[in-house]
Amino acid sequence: MTPSPEGRPEETDMELIDRWKAGDSRAATRLVGRHSEALARFAASVGEREGIEELVQDTFIRAFASLDSFRGASTLRTWLFTIERRLMLDRRRAERRSRETVPVEESDHVSEYGALDSLIAEEAQERVRKSLDALSPTQREVFTLRVQQGLSYKEIAEVVGSTEGATRVHYHNALKTVKEFLKDE
Amino acid sequence: MNKCTDSNIQEMLPDLLHGKLPADARERVEAHLATCDECREDVEVLRTVKTAAVFAPQIDVDRVVRQIPPYRAIVPVTERPASTRMVSWLVAAALAVVVVGGGSLVLMRPNAGKVQSPVASTELPPRPTATESTSGVSGVQNGGISVKTATSTAPARPRALALAANVDDLSDGDLVQLMNDMSRFDALPASEPDPVIAVDSGL
Numbered sequence: 001m002t003p004s005p006e007g008r009p010e011e012t013d014m015e016l017i018d019r020w021k022a023g024d025s026r027a028a029t030r031l032v033g034r035h036s037e038a039l040a041r042f043a044a045s046v047g048e049r050e051g052i053e054e055l056v057q058d059t060f061i062r063a064f065a066s067l068d069s070f071r072g073a074s075t076l077r078t079w080l081f082t083i084e085r086r087l088m089l090d091r092r093r094a095e096r097r098s099r100e101t102v103p104v105e106e107s108d109h110v111s112e113y114g115a116l117d118s119l120i121a122e123e124a125q126e127r128v129r130k131s132l133d134a135l136s137p138t139q140r141e142v143f144t145l146r147v148q149q150g151l152s153y154k155e156i157a158e159v160v161g162s163t164e165g166a167t168r169v170h171y172h173n174a175l176k177t178v179k180e181f182l183k184d185e
Numbered sequence: 186m187n188k189c190t191d192s193n194i195q196e197m198l199p200d201l202l203h204g205k206l207p208a209d210a211r212e213r214v215e216a217h218l219a220t221c222d223e224c225r226e227d228v229e230v231l232r233t234v235k236t237a238a239v240f241a242p243q244i245d246v247d248r249v250v251r252q253i254p255p256y257r258a259i260v261p262v263t264e265r266p267a268s269t270r271m272v273s274w275l276v277a278a279a280l281a282v283v284v285v286g287g288g289s290l291v292l293m294r295p296n297a298g299k300v301q302s303p304v305a306s307t308e309l310p311p312r313p314t315a316t317e318s319t320s321g322v323s324g325v326q327n328g329g330i331s332v333k334t335a336t337s338t339a340p341a342r343p344r345a346l347a348l349a350a351n352v353d354d355l356s357d358g359d360l361v362q363l364m365n366d367m368s369r370f371d372a373l374p375a376s377e378p379d380p381v382i383a384v385d386s387g388l
Contacts, residue, residue: 021256029250036244044241052242057249064253124237131234147234150203168196179230 013076017067032060035077038149039084045132045144048088055091059084078155081145085159131181135174142167143174189223198228202235 011019011030019027039056048055063070063083070079132140141160145151146167153164153171160167189195194217200206201214218225355363 023256025250025255028253029246032244032249032253033246036246036249037241040241040244053244056244057252060249061252061254064256067256124233125240128234128237143234146199147202147231150199150205152200172195175227175230178234179227182230182233 014072017070017076020064021067028064031076035080036060038077039080042081042144042149043084043088045148046088046137046141047133051091055084055087058087062087074155074158077149078151078158081149081151081159085141127182131178134177134181138162139170139174139177142170143178146171187222189221191217191221191224194221194224195227198224198231201228202231 011027013031013034016027016031020031036056039059040052043052043055059080063080070076132144135143138160142156145156145159146153151159153167156162156167156171157164162170194214197206197210197214201211206214218228
């Protein structure tokens, strides 16, 4: 248990979950504050451009609604990533369907914060984003979870619904691609 | 640049950046990095990717928390104990035995159902003449089978044919008569008469 900035030992996710179940809404605030940034970064890293806040919100709503099914076999964050990933896949499927029927307007190409992003993003960020764009969707998920989130192969396999061996292969292929891309830039 | 062959060290590089390695493993990796160009390069790439995280919007935590519904514990469905279920099955089985057994006994009694059991008798209609059959008005009204119900107290109609009632009520003579009448049937009638089609009615 790591100490909080106030010196008190920081409560674990399971302890906060128990407190929330007992009616303490501050526990929910602590849990959301602890994991929301990682969820937002993961979504952005794997290519989500719009509605990330809604996505994170939906992830928490779904997670809190089914907390009874969370037994703590994996970490809460891994479980949240799994839920978020499923929501992203659903969203992409829905977008694909709507693109098939609804004509895309010019304004749709401009992302929600694309302009702001290009203003504040540094060169390194742009290079990293481009290098990640060169990866396959699965490589990108695996590489992001391993490098930016620090998840183990076992945890990544849980999130993406694969095996440890397969995620290890995806990671090494992704690293090779990103390395070559950054060298060539 | 030398090619690294220590895959264990390569696997640990992301964990090194996230400070997840135990002290001894960390020392081993750092010692390796001092001599391995490829792993040093890998660490640089990984550090770039980690620190230059793709821009993500700030999440309004309070707004998210406000959307979360309060906790409602899932109440597990209470199953009845196995013993209660067993008793229910036994009661159902006992009832079935009583109903089937009782019904069989009643049916096997020699004079069962003698009193007040209705007998459906059917009067054989006179065979339609050639003119009637070609007129197309034969069938239910003109020459069809009319069904009457009667009680067992009046079974002695001379040319009666029992179709659906208790055969035990009939005398030997009636039974012979019934068999004779049945042998004159070309075929059993359908459950519903065919619709009457006027062939020569001029319509």
